[in-house]
Amino acid sequence: MQSGEGPLSDEQRLIQEAIDEVFSGQPDESCDPLTELLAKAFVGYTLVRELHRGGQGVIYLAIQHSTKRRVAIKVMHEGPFAGARDKARFEREVEILASLNHPNIVAVHDSGEAAGHFYYVMDYIPGQPLDAYIASEPRSVDALLKLFGTICQAVNAAHMRGVIHRDLKPSNILIDAEGQPHVVDFGLAKVMSADASGDGSPRTVTGQFVGSLPWASPEQAAGMPDQIDTRTDVYSLGVVLYQMLTERFPYEVVGNMRDVLENILKAAPARPSTVRRQINDEVETIVLKCLSKERVRRYQSAGDLAQDVHRYLTGAPIQAKRDSGLYLTKKLITRYRMPVAVGVVILIAGVVLMIWLGLVSSQLRISNEQLTEQTIQAQLEADKAKAVEEFLVKLFTSVDPAWGLGRDVRVVQILDTATQRVGEEFEEQLEVQATLRQAFGRSYFALGVSDKAEPQLRRAIQLQEQVLGEAHQQTLDTKQSLAVLLRNDGRYKEAARLYRQAIDGMLVLHGTDSPKPYRRMMNLARLEELTDPDQADETYQQALQGLERTLEPDHRDVNICKSHYGLFLLQRDQLDEAKPMLQDSLAYFEKKYGVDHAVTAISRYKIARLLAALGENQEATSAYEQAIAGLEKAKGVDHPDTLATRDRYARFLSSIDQKDLALETWQQIVELASEKGLSDRVLGVYQMHLGRALKELNRLDEAEPVLEQAVAALVSGRGVDDEVTIEALRQIVGLYDAMNETQRANPYRAMLKRAGNQNISGDDG
Amino acid sequence: MNNDQDQLDEQLLERARTGDREAISTLLAKHGVVVRQRIEHDISSRWRSVLSVDDVLQQTYAEAFVSIGQLKATTAVSFIAWLTSLAKRNLIDAVRMLDAQKRGGDRQKIEPNSQASYAALLDLVSATLATPSRVVAGKEATDALSKAIAKLPEAYRVVIQQYDLEGQSIEDVAEKLGKSLGATYMLRGRAHRMLAGVMGAQSNFFSQAP
Structure with a gap:
């Protein structure tokens, strides 16, 4: 393998600088007679230093004179005295590497013989081995899987050329300065051949172990070379993935060789989630499938493995779990957050239409008997429905490569095609066209492509108003969808207008005795909290009255409305009005769901805030602690909701002068939030609160790095002109002023000034 | 730390003591961050404009490459302790000289190359x-x-x-x-x-x- 500089992290950069400082201009300590001999023998290259000394050869860093670029030269050990097998293996490696053209496999540029030594010249990868890279800083499971997926693709490229690496391990995977992996050292690779008489690889004798033991597959450990195929690499990749995720081996690989071989052959891998709890069921399934002792139960190639990793990262059902009906159902439930599963949305739309088709067909049967005019109409509808079904099925089958055509088609592309066609295909059938546009608009929205969703929804509303009327349920539903989109886009006024239209339509459609309009009204009130609090108050009152009138007093929706309205009143300092609302809803949730349910805990948190506002500090403390305990139990200690509640509690503690306890709480929050990998947007807030608390306690030296981190995270996560970022900037400027570090405060002061100006101009706009 | 990690660290330390740069780099990448945490609050705010944690660590890493032969550590914990002691000594060197400079310097006037x-x-x-x-x-x-x-x-x-x-x-x-x-x-x-x-x-x- 190679090794060299890789300024990928602070530590790596510093290490490289240290190496440059210590070894520049100095003879390499590892310089030996071979190096000196080769230094003269390589025409066109200048040897710089030895990079690595392995079992098969030595790798040097060299400069290629013609291109002035750095290259790595692998020189075979033994030179003129090398055995025939070693020579053949070396030549095989050169051939293999030359045949593989992949950005994540090291490329060979030249080969030959110098001073009796075989060598080849390859790309120099300035980076570090995968294990050092993983150890250099903590990374999220998804980030590791993304990297791993790229490694699998590289190995798959070799598999596609009939090459089995046979020695995949972290030290044979280099990570470059951009974080891209490069698979190196094909010295033990085997070439598969259709010709049964020879596999094209150097001969291996039955019983001879080839590879690196800790990453070896059971078939390697058993010394059965005839069973080595792509699945052998899959197994090694499984061990590598296990290490990447847990920094451990799946089983004991130290000790005497017999025990290690026994473990490889028989020991069940420890479940990765028991080592790192962020590893979920799906990731664990992928890892364990790679590590199946039986080859037939593993992924059949690195390509299959790469695909499943990709499926997981894009939210699609992984192949390894496809057998489970429950699993597929779970994925269906979360479909709106999962791009690929939008295909499922379309399937459901298709199914609904098929049901519709069935109904129409049944009408048709009746009509056939009666031979009325209705029969002809029904036939037309059935034809339309059939056309819709076919249209949807065509779309759906191309959405999911695993179920359909096996192509890697992006859902957005499918939707793009569909939206282009739908107008033409259903030019005369406007109602159908509207339904489809509504579905496409929602699908785009679910994929986060709001700019494409909006015109579809608008066109759908237009068509539905034209064909069905303004007060039709379908028209109202589409308006609701568009309102949600606009709300998310910050266009609150238009969103509120559409909500209001939808509610008015529902009042017409369902009358005032139905709870449906009032449920929507509650949503409208929550939106109006942001735009027009006075109007929100009125809307909440209407919604609550309507729900209380149309539902039983202990209905869930009545209490949800009370909970929302209560918090709103609390935030407006209308404590007396807020109190009964929040108490009623808490009593209801406690009775209905139990004390440890998340909804009950959130409701209790609101009560805690109320009590704090009323100055009942002891009761507030108790309520906060109960709420946090409930959330920890229901959602976990590091769930964002739990952390947000603890943050609010810390602020309360700080306000009642329990600053040390508040500080301790914030320290825990920041630690948990960092470990959880929460976004900069959220983590920055907690860091800012922690830094501010340290500053208030005059622990300025400790506050400094925390506030520095907070500002960096908030600028990155929220932008400079965000309200919270501005507060963090104020804090750090105040800190440096207090430390008489005016020079250090100045850049932040300038940012603060810019942010202030932007805000002013923003307000003006 | 688990047994596998202990074993790997021991192997790396063994290789490091022979001057294997890759092993030293791996150890530093893996454990340097702990040393960083230990010293980052040791630099007084008055020196932060002329001395950063990175400065201390870079010098410490350089010293580690040179002094690795003297390393007796066989476990990650003792390696970290050794590295921390190098870092603290470097920091003391710098602070002592910076202090002296701030006091007006105790450097004697000398003729260049004399x-x-x-x-x-x-x-x-x-x-x-x-x-x-x-x-x-x-x-x-x-x-x-x-x-x-x-x-x-x-x-x-x-x-x-x-x-x-x-x-x-x-x-x-x-x-x-x-x-x-x-x-x-x-x-x-x-x-x-x-x-x-x-x-x-x-x-x-x-x-x-x-």
Whole structure:
């Protein structure tokens, strides 16, 4: 393998600088007679230093004179005295590497013989081995899987050329300065051949172990070379993935060789989630499938493995779990957050239409008997429905490569095609066209492509108003969808207008005795909290009255409305009005769901805030602690909701002068939030609160790095002109002023000034 | 830490002690961050404009590459302790010199490249030798010193030549090296220790000492 500089992290950069400082201009300590001999023998290259000394050869860093670029030269050990097998293996490696053209496999540029030594010249990868890279800083499971997926693709490229690496391990995977992996050292690779008489690889004798033991597959450990195929690499990749995720081996690989071989052959891998709890069921399934002792139960190639990793990262059902009906159902439930599963949305739309088709067909049967005019109409509808079904099925089958055509088609592309066609295909059938546009608009929205969703929804509303009327349920539903989109886009006024239209339509459609309009009204009130609090108050009152009138007093929706309205009143300092609302809803949730349910805990948190506002500090403390305990139990200690509640509690503690306890709480929050990998947007807030608390306690030296981190995270996560970022900037400027570090405060002061100006101009706009 | 990790660390330490740069780099990448956490609050705010945690760590890593042969550690914990002690010593070097500079400096005026400058350097270096020896700044000693300096890595040669022997200001030397003042002071401290090591190996040099 190679090794060299890789300024990928602070530590790596510093290490490289240290190496440059210590070894520049100095003879390499590892310089030996071979190096000196080769230094003269390589025409066109200048040897710089030895990079690595392995079992098969030595790798040097060299400069290629013609291109002035750095290259790595692998020189075979033994030179003129090398055995025939070693020579053949070396030549095989050169051939293999030359045949593989992949950005994540090291490329060979030249080969030959110098001073009796075989060598080849390859790309120099300035980076570090995968294990050092993983150890250099903590990374999220998804980030590791993304990297791993790229490694699998590289190995798959070799598999596609009939090459089995046979020695995949972290030290044979280099990570470059951009974080891209490069698979190196094909010295033990085997070439598969259709010709049964020879596999094209150097001969291996039955019983001879080839590879690196800790990453070896059971078939390697058993010394059965005839069973080595792509699945052998899959197994090694499984061990590598296990290490990447847990920094451990799946089983004991130290000790005497017999025990290690026994473990490889028989020991069940420890479940990765028991080592790192962020590893979920799906990731664990992928890892364990790679590590199946039986080859037939593993992924059949690195390509299959790469695909499943990709499926997981894009939210699609992984192949390894496809057998489970429950699993597929779970994925269906979360479909709106999962791009690929939008295909499922379309399937459901298709199914609904098929049901519709069935109904129409049944009408048709009746009509056939009666031979009325209705029969002809029904036939037309059935034809339309059939056309819709076919249209949807065509779309759906191309959405999911695993179920359909096996192509890697992006859902957005499918939707793009569909939206282009739908107008033409259903030019005369406007109602159908509207339904489809509504579905496409929602699908785009679910994929986060709001700019494409909006015109579809608008066109759908237009068509539905034209064909069905303004007060039709379908028209109202589409308006609701568009309102949600606009709300998310910050266009609150238009969103509120559409909500209001939808509610008015529902009042017409369902009358005032139905709870449906009032449920929507509650949503409208929550939106109006942001735009027009006075109007929100009125809307909440209407919604609550309507729900209380149309539902039983202990209905869930009545209490949800009370909970929302209560918090709103609390935030407006209308404590007396807020109190009964929040108490009623808490009593209801406690009775209905139990004390440890998340909804009950959130409701209790609101009560805690109320009590704090009323100055009942002891009761507030108790309520906060109960709420946090409930959330920890229901959602976990590091769930964002739990952390947000603890943050609010810390602020309360700080306000009642329990600053040390508040500080301790914030320290825990920041630690948990960092470990959880929460976004900069959220983590920055907690860091800012922690830094501010340290500053208030005059622990300025400790506050400094925390506030520095907070500002960096908030600028990155929220932008400079965000309200919270501005507060963090104020804090750090105040800190440096207090430390008489005016020079250090100045850049932040300038940012603060810019942010202030932007805000002013923003307000003006 | 689990057994696998312990085993890997032990293997890396074993390789590191033989001077395997890759193993040293891996160990530093893996454990340097702990040292960073341990020293990041040790730098007083008054020095932060001229001395960063990165400066200290970079010098510490450089020293680790040079001094790895002396490492006795066989576990990650003792390696981290060793690395932390190097870091703290570098930090002390820098802070002591920065303090002295801020007080107006205790540097004596010397003629650049004069016998006196070599003598002053020898005094400094001999103070760090394992076997202290008072040195006469004769020509022989000066030659030996020059030879020893020539064996040092470039950055170390520069700081000794320009600061100790030519009497240039630390700011000028720092600028030429592209380092902060604190880092340059640390580099100088390390250069002296390394020079002492090189000269210590030259027993003939000391044969001339009284």
